[in-house]
Amino acid sequence: GAVVSQHPSRVICKSGTSVKIECRSLDFQATTMFWYRQFPKKSLMLMATSNEGSKATYEQGVEKDKFLINHASLTLSTLTVTSAHPEDSSFYICSAIAGGRETQYFGPGTRLLVL
């Protein structure tokens, strides 16, 4: 149990385009989902916390208009990287947690390359 999927697993796009990444909890209801960014050989940096049905809470330094997060249901959150630039190239990982629980379950990640 406790499986989280991400789609796509990797994406290459041109500079200026927008990219949407989906995060789904497959076998549990995720009241909260988190979005992280990871640079090569570095740790994970939390970008935002997303609660179902409400606006996401962004970490300091993360542009809300650049990284749009929607958590429309208890099993799906999406991250849209708008007007992507090469510096947005990174590994994006989501995690999900069920209400009242402590353990976050992570998706397999999405590798974004912006040309």
Place this chain on the structure above:
Amino acid sequence: SQQGEEDPQALSIQEGENATMNCSYKTSINNLQWYRQNSGRGLVHLILIRSNEREKHSGRLRVTLDTSKKSSSLLITASRAADTASYFCATVLTGGGNKLTFGTGTQLKVEL
């Protein structure tokens, strides 16, 4: 600054040996968790230890927590080549809800 610092940054051992990784943090925590990440993949939750616990075991894993020193260690006994991965500690700060703050990670390589 980042909450958790881990050492060593990289560790290379022979199969069958034990691997110890350390994590230090700076502020009061609710719990501390250890995760494993294979190259280019997502994270796998290994173990959670609460602030009122001192030691926890799970299979070949042993985690200790010293809140007075604000440090934790992860011991992997009888390591296997398949244990090769990056290991991260992550803390849930007191009053921080469920937000995880990750450490810098230790890259473990277990050689045959």
